[in-house]
Amino acid sequence: MTSHNKTEQMRKEKHQHFNLMTNCNELESVDVHEKPSDETEELIVGRTDEKNEIVAALRNSMNHKFTILPIYGIGGIGKTTFAKLICNDTNFTSYHRVWVHVSQRFDLNKICDSIISQLPDMENQTNNGQCLVKLFSGKKTLIVLNDLWEDNAFQLEGLKDKLGSGDRINTIVLVTTRSEYVARKTCANFEPYKIKCLTNDMCWEIIKRKSGFEARDDKEHLIVTGREIALKCGGVALAAQSLGFMLKSMTVDQWKEVKDSDI
Incomplete structure (x- = not known):
């Protein structure tokens, strides 16, 4: 194979790779098994200062019992990796940490079930509304809702109401999304953060x-x-x-x- 042909083949494979990822994003629904890795990912390059800035701001806002911080930016820029970096920060080791992959098929009940399934002694509960009240009461919780696409204002308000239930000590929700509109509709006690290129x-x-x-x-x-x-x-x-x-x-x-x- 000539070098030109090899370059062309590699280019086709690259485009197939991106197309495959796009198709997967369109088909995925809530994944209750996806959890943040404890390992620092290789792709985390130059994000330490950004992460420290966000963590410091979250710590300063802990007088709020409930915070939603949306992180938004174009696809592939590193939102998920950045959220993992924040989630794994040592400032949150005392928090119950939950990771939910949402994607395009928004289902509020499945999101709630996924949150419940990842926390101790909650796996067999059936009423997710009551469970979330019990779950958040007296606890510190960090939830990541990864890859949120839903832009219906009514659905997003329902999501915020569910997550805002309970007599909590401190609940932090990180939302990753491509849409600035979604980011601004979901934020609570925190301005949305546009991730830098x-x-x-x-x-x-x-x-x-x-x-x-x-x-x-x-x-x-x-x-x-x-x-x-x-x-x-x-x-x-x-x-x-x-x-x-x-x-x-x-x-x-x-x-x-x-x-x-x-x-």
Whole structure:
């Protein structure tokens, strides 16, 4: 296979990868099994300062018994990873932590059931409204609602009412969404946070990690080209990750072809 054909094949695979992810997002409903990993993900690059800023603001708002902080931004920018980074922060180790993947099929009852199923001694409860009141009473809870698409104002108010029940000590809800409208409709005692795009240096760092750059004998010949390729990511973490994987098995000349291509 010529280097040109290999580049074309890699480009097709990259587009198939993004299409597959889009289709999966459209089909997924509430996933009660998805939980935040305890490991710090490789894609967390340059988000530490942002995370510390958010955590400090949340700590300063703990006089509010109930807070909803929406995190919004374009697809692939790293909202889910950022939410995991906040969720795993040591300031929240004393919290009951819950992770719910919502996606496009919004079902309030399933969201409530998912929250209940992830907390101690609540698995066999049947009335989710009463359970949430009991659950939140006298407890500190951190809930992540990941990938919320629902934009019906009535449904979103119902969600806030459910999550706002109970005589709580402190409940924090993080919501990730692509929509600024959804973010502004769901916020409570906190302004929505628009996640920043990664810098070119951050994208280059992700590409290096995913392409095995440091282990390459020819890496000195790839630095300038790699930095130019990183510009193609547009500050989107997922794009940097995909390009890194694509470049892993490529030669110096093929890296240059990617740099000069319309990927």
